[in-house]
Amino acid sequence: MPTVTAHDVRKSFGRTLALDGVNVTLDAGIVGLLGPNGAGKTTLLRILATVLPADEGNVRILGRSPGDADERLAIRRRLGYLPQDLGLYPRFTAFEFVDYVAILKELTDRKSRHDEVRRVLALVDLEEVAHKRIKGLSGGMRRRVGLAQALIGDPDLLVLDEPTTGLDPEQRLRFRELVSAIGEQRTVLLSTHLTEDVAALGGHVVVLHEGRTRFDGRPRDLAHLAQGHVWAAEARDLRARLAWRDGEGTFRHIGDPPPNAALVEPTMEDAYLLLAGEAPSPEEAVA
Amino acid sequence: MSAPWHADHELLARYRDGRLDVAGAFSVETHLSACAGCRATAGTLVEPERLRQVWDAVADDVDRPPQTVAERSLCRLGAAEHTARLLAVTPALTLPWMTAVAFVLAFVAASAHLRPYSIVAFLLLAPLVPLAGVATAFGPGLDPAYEVGVAAPVRGFRLLLLRAAAVLVVSLAIVSGAALLLPGLGFTAVAWVLPALAVTAAGLAAATVLQPTHAAIATGGVWALVPLGVGLASSQPLAAFGSVAQLVAVGVAVAAAAVVVARADTFDVGGWTGP
Numbered sequence: 001m002p003t004v005t006a007h008d009v010r011k012s013f014g015r016t017l018a019l020d021g022v023n024v025t026l027d028a029g030i031v032g033l034l035g036p037n038g039a040g041k042t043t044l045l046r047i048l049a050t051v052l053p054a055d056e057g058n059v060r061i062l063g064r065s066p067g068d069a070d071e072r073l074a075i076r077r078r079l080g081y082l083p084q085d086l087g088l089y090p091r092f093t094a095f096e097f098v099d100y101v102a103i104l105k106e107l108t109d110r111k112s113r114h115d116e117v118r119r120v121l122a123l124v125d126l127e128e129v130a131h132k133r134i135k136g137l138s139g140g141m142r143r144r145v146g147l148a149q150a151l152i153g154d155p156d157l158l159v160l161d162e163p164t165t166g167l168d169p170e171q172r173l174r175f176r177e178l179v180s181a182i183g184e185q186r187t188v189l190l191s192t193h194l195t196e197d198v199a200a201l202g203g204h205v206v207v208l209h210e211g212r213t214r215f216d217g218r219p220r221d222l223a224h225l226a227q228g229h230v231w232a233a234e235a236r237d238l239r240a241r242l243a244w245r246d247g248e249g250t251f252r253h254i255g256d257p258p259p260n261a262a263l264v265e266p267t268m269e270d271a272y273l274l275l276a277g278e279a280p281s282p283e284e285a286v287a
Numbered sequence: 288m289s290a291p292w293h294a295d296h297e298l299l300a301r302y303r304d305g306r307l308d309v310a311g312a313f314s315v316e317t318h319l320s321a322c323a324g325c326r327a328t329a330g331t332l333v334e335p336e337r338l339r340q341v342w343d344a345v346a347d348d349v350d351r352p353p354q355t356v357a358e359r360s361l362c363r364l365g366a367a368e369h370t371a372r373l374l375a376v377t378p379a380l381t382l383p384w385m386t387a388v389a390f391v392l393a394f395v396a397a398s399a400h401l402r403p404y405s406i407v408a409f410l411l412l413a414p415l416v417p418l419a420g421v422a423t424a425f426g427p428g429l430d431p432a433y434e435v436g437v438a439a440p441v442r443g444f445r446l447l448l449l450r451a452a453a454v455l456v457v458s459l460a461i462v463s464g465a466a467l468l469l470p471g472l473g474f475t476a477v478a479w480v481l482p483a484l485a486v487t488a489a490g491l492a493a494a495t496v497l498q499p500t501h502a503a504i505a506t507g508g509v510w511a512l513v514p515l516g517v518g519l520a521s522s523q524p525l526a527a528f529g530s531v532a533q534l535v536a537v538g539v540a541v542a543a544a545a546v547v548v549a550r551a552d553t554f555d556v557g558g559w560t561g562p
Contacts, residue, residue: 021399046434046557049333049434049438049559050437050438050556051434051437051438051521051556052556052557053556069509069555072555072556073440073442076387076438076439076440077440079434079438081434081438083434083435086432086434086435087431087432088432089376089431089432092376093352095350095352096352097349097432099352099372100372100376100432101432101435101439103369103372103373103441104373104435104439104440104441104446105439105440105441106440106441107369108367108370110347110351110368111343111347113369114346114347114350114351117350118346118350130350130430131349131350149435196480258343275462
């Protein structure tokens with residue numbers, strides 16, 4: 001049974017249509033949700049974290065319906081959630097904050113709860129600063145406090161909204177290591193605007209754009225979407241509809257070939273830009 | 288220079304059992320901190336289970352978060368430690384909030400000795416204290432970890448009731464204290480109680496439709512207009528606190544409480560959250 005199925009999910013906020021018929025099916029493993037700002041990633045994650053109800057569509061999480069109060073409770077008992085803008089109580093220490101969330105997660109026995117708090121703080125390398133007030137922690141440390149609270153109780157489904165924001169390269173590597181280990185048994189759904197995160201974590205990628213699912217599959221299949229449409233050149237062709245510069249300084253043109261350009265193997269970044277940018281439509285691209 | 292000494296088995300056993308006097312125990316502890324050999328011997332004299340318990344107790348003591356005044360009070364009333372902890376992030380139960388409210392109300396109540404119309408101001412202000420306290424106890428915008436709480440299995444409605452009850456009790460106590468400063472100590476000293484309950488319940492009922500802070504502002508606005516309007520219309524400043532008005536307050540409180548219970552599920556999902 002899939003961990004999550006969402007079929008034709010729609011959600012509006014006033015006149016703003018955030019999700020316009022999203023379909024996803026998630027099994028155990030790591031799923032990267034990619035999309036530019038405003039694509040609907042956070043709204044989809046909030047719905048899958050049972051924080052928001054969908055206006056329309058059918059959502060099943062861990063075999064249950066989040067629309068029913070009792071089933072929603074059962075989902076929440078097996079869920080870990082890191083919101084995008086998680087605020088922390090600044091006068092709390094990291095330990096106090098995670099302990100507080102552990103109480104919200106029904107860990108009532110103090111001894112076993114504190115053991116669990118120590119465990120998750122150790123997982124995110126925060127043991128040393130566990131008793132420092134949050135207002136004195138760096139941005140990366142605060143993000144890790146947020147991650148620690150999501151890990152309480154070893155949830156079956158982890159929903160992480162932009163978990164790598166604010167982490168330095170070393171912390172990001174450590175995060176990927178941790179999430180990879182969790183993803184061997186559990187389902188980890190994480191949103192990011194960094195294709196690099198998804199490429200490194202492998203598994204499964206979903207691309208959202210303007211509230212719709214534009215791709216759902218393996219990272220390597222995402223790269224294949226742009227096959228035959230990526231041209232490398234030393235200089236930017238000003239007529240190109242979409243061109244970006246890779247780490248080596250080469251301009252990668254997506255779409256029509258510029259002069260003196262060579263057709264190259266597409267990467268996931270190329271395909272993502274093709275889907276999310278002002279380039280030809282994906283239907284056109286794969287045709 | 289004296290010869291080095293070591294704690295023998297018998298001495299360590301007496302230390303373990305607490306059979307040494309203060310000076311003896313002090314000497315053993317001083318020595319153990321400097322002698323790895325005697326520490327190792329002492330370790331073999333204690334049951335591993337007891338060591339584990341001692342270590343757990345130390346870890347628990349170090350890690351246990353300090354309790355706020357509200358938490359301690361709730362625990363004294365018999366609540367569990369984890370239940371009381373749920374009050375720790377309620378702004379209206381913090382000392383700065385309570386002090387500020389007490390100061391303002393005491394000032395208004397005391398000024399009624401000089402300006403009788405300040406009694407009306409006091410009666411208008413009093414119900415806003417629990418309303419504001421409850422509104423800031425939950426909801427997006429004011430609770431930075433609001434979404435984590437919504438996604439957690441603890442029932443939102445239970446959390447709301449617990450915090451609302453605590454805020455209400457504390458607010459009523461503060462306002463009652465300030466009311467003692469009113470001149471005359473007549474009916475006006477208690478005329479605010481039922482309106483306070485009605486306004487707080489109405490604020491919660493409105494929060495089943497609006498975001499909690501917006502609901503509180505709307506309810507507070509309506510409340511401020513009612514006594515002023517009634518007072519102006521009847522030319523009696525305290526007309527809105529008479530016996531009929533008190534009965535109306537009871538009716539509003541009951542009706543609003545019924546709405547809150549009927550729509551309890553609203554507090555379980557973050558329906559107020561925007562995109």
